[in-house]
Amino acid sequence: MSAWKAAGLTYNRYLAVAARAVRRSLKEEKRLAAERRGQQDLRFAKWTNGKQGEVRNLAEANAQQAVENAAA
Amino acid sequence: MLSRAARPALRAGAAVSSRAVAPSAGFATLREIEGRLKSIRNIEKITNTMKIVASTKLTRAQRAMTDSRKYGETSNEVYQSAETKPLEGEGKKKLLVVCSSDKGLCGGIHSGLSRYIRRRALEDSNFDLVILGEKCRTQLQRTQAKEIVLNFAGVGKDIPTFAEAQAIADQIINLSGDYSGVEVIYNRFINATSYEPSSIPAFDVEAFTASPNFAAFEVDEEVLSNLREFALANSIYWALTEGHACEISARRNAMDNASKNAGEMIGKYQILFNRTRQAVITGELVEIITGAVASEEM
Numbered sequence: 011m012s013a014w015k016a017a018g019l020t021y022n023r024y025l026a027v028a029a030r031a032v033r034r035s036l037k038e039e040k041r042l043a044a045e046r047r048g049q050q051d052l053r054f055a056k057w058t059n060g061k062q063g064e065v066r067n068l069a070e071a072n073a074q075q076a077v078e079n080a081a082a
Numbered sequence: 083m084l085s086r087a088a089r090p091a092l093r094a095g096a097a098v099s100s101r102a103v104a105p106s107a108g109f110a111t112l113r114e115i116e117g118r119l120k121s122i123r124n125i126e127k128i129t130n131t132m133k134i135v136a137s138t139k140l141t142r143a144q145r146a147m148t149d150s151r152k153y154g155e156t157s158n159e160v161y162q163s164a165e166t167k168p169l170e171g172e173g174k175k176k177l178l179v180v181c182s183s184d185k186g187l188c189g190g191i192h193s194g195l196s197r198y199i200r201r202r203a204l205e206d207s208n209f210d211l212v213i214l215g216e217k218c219r220t221q222l223q224r225t226q227a228k229e230i231v232l233n234f235a236g237v238g239k240d241i242p243t244f245a246e247a248q249a250i251a252d253q254i255i256n257l258s259g260d261y262s263g264v265e266v267i268y269n270r271f272i273n274a275t276s277y278e279p280s281s282i283p284a285f286d287v288e289a290f291t292a293s294p295n296f297a298a299f300e301v302d303e304e305v306l307s308n309l310r311e312f313a314l315a316n317s318i319y320w321a322l323t324e325g326h327a328c329e330i331s332a333r334r335n336a337m338d339n340a341s342k343n344a345g346e347m348i349g350k351y352q353i354l355f356n357r358t359r360q361a362v363i364t365g366e367l368v369e370i371i372t373g374a375v376a377s378e379e380m
Contacts, residue, residue, distance in 0.1 A: 020255060021308035022248040022315050029245075050246040052236045054253060060227030068234065068249050075256060 018080030023072065112358055119351045126344035132187070133337035140330050146241045147271060147327035154282065154320030157313055166285050166293035174262035176209040177231075178202070178281075179254065181268040181321040182218035183238025188333035191269050191277055191325075192217040198267065198279035200225060210261070212254055214322070231257060238326055247319035254318075255311055263289065264314060268321035269328040275335060277328045282321060284314045 014024040026048075033044045052068040180199060182192045195218055199211070203226060211226060213219045213233040223230065234250055254264070264284040269277040287306045290296065301309075 020252050021311045022252050022255075025312070026245060026248050047243050048245045050243060050249055052234050052246060052249060054232060054234045056232055057227075057230040060223075060230070062223075062230075062233070065235070068253065072249055072252050075252070 016080070018076040018078070020076075020079075023076060112355070112362060115351060115355045115358060119348065119355060122344055122347050122351065126341055126348065129337045129340040129344060133334055133341060136330050136334035136337060140327075140334055143241060143323075143327040143330045144271075146323050150320045150323035154316055157316035157320075158282070160299070160309075161283075161285055161290065161293070161313075164290065164293040164295045164299065166290055168263040168283055168285065169289045169292065170262075173208075174260060177212065177254070177257070177259070177261040177264045178209050179212045179264065179266045179318065179321075180214065180218050180222070181237075181266065181318070181325045182213070182215035183326065183329055184216045184235060185238060185329070185333075186217055187336065188329050189336040191328055191332045193221060194277065195267060195269065195279050196221040203229075210259060212257075214250065214318075231259065237322065238329065242319065242322035242326055244315070244319050247322060248315045251311060251315035251318055254314065261286075266317045266321045268325045271324055271328050271331070274331050277332065282317045284310075284317045286310060 030048055033041060033048055036044055050069065053065050054068050054071065055065045056063040178199065180195055182195055186192070199222060202209070209229060210231045211222065211229045213222060213230060215237045216235050219233045232253060263286060266282040266284060267279060270280040272278055287310050290306060
């Protein structure tokens with residue numbers, strides 16, 4: 011099993027981390043344009059029985075999930 | 083935001099138009115007509131500006147759409163050559179991912195998606211919903227609230243990024259439900275004036291391994307779940323960008339029409355205003371002259 015999977019990351023998260031590392035190592039002028047492509051500011055909520063749950067930040071929730079998956 | 087602020091004004095404009103049909107019913111004073119004329123002019127300014135903003139965004143959005151469509155199609159090619167079919171899971175639910183956005187004032191593209199979902203619900207209501215964007219959420223929670231499992235907000239502020247699609251796909255994959263398949267519902271861009279709700283299938287690992295041409299590929303079992311996650315993110319990215327381009331294009335059209343209607347109303351009211359002004363002046367003249375004549379004869 012690959013190391014990132016053992017750390018609880020999904021494939022998409024693994025890709026996102028790799029992409030971020032590449033973006034950060036670019037030269038200054040290219041980096042600014044590239045980092046804009048990596049931005050996301052989404053919120054989400056889970057629904058149960060037709061009721062909306064608590065609205066949370068997606069990036070934080072994903073990070074938390076990775077921690078839980080790693081522990082499991 | 084502008085869109086919210088403009089709403090009462092638009093409603094006021096609509097109310098004015100219904101009154102304009104029968105101007106003889108209540109004789110409007112000059113001041114009233116002037117006030118309405120001014121407010122319609124302001125609405126025209128707003129809609130016109132929104133149209134210009136949408137037009138400038140449109141080229142970029144369309145370029146992103148063509149790129150992401152090619153990208154998504156390429157990503158799905160592997161399933162096509164494997165001739166993957168969605169599994170006929172008895173009693174298992176399907177998961178529908180609806181790609182709308184947070185912003186309105188763009189014609190009927192969000193309600194087009196909602197209607198599509200309701201039509202699907204009439205045929206076969208055995209599905210759960212993941213909704214991207216506030217607009218479809220408010221529309222669908224009235225009728226389909228029980229089916230919603232996740233909703234995302236903050237979609238469609240700008241051209242969607244792949245990072246967004248990945249983050250969304252991550253949450254969807256971690257859903258606890260057991261689904262027979264995932265479908266991504268989005269507005270397909272046919273041309274600048276017509277859009278059509280369509281779906282992209284996203285296959286499960288089992289569906290892929292069960293496909294007739296699966297033997298043509300040499301893959302490790304381990305990688306398959308990665309492929310599934312990645313393909314889902316690709317499909318969502320494609321759907322989001324194409325939906326975004328549709329929305330901008332629809333907004334441009336809607337604002338174009340609104341400006342045109344406002345222009346018509348301004349013309350009508352200008353004529354009415356001039357006529358009334360004339361009538362008032364004539365009335366005053368008649369009063370003065372009759373007064374003068376009457377006092378002369380005394």
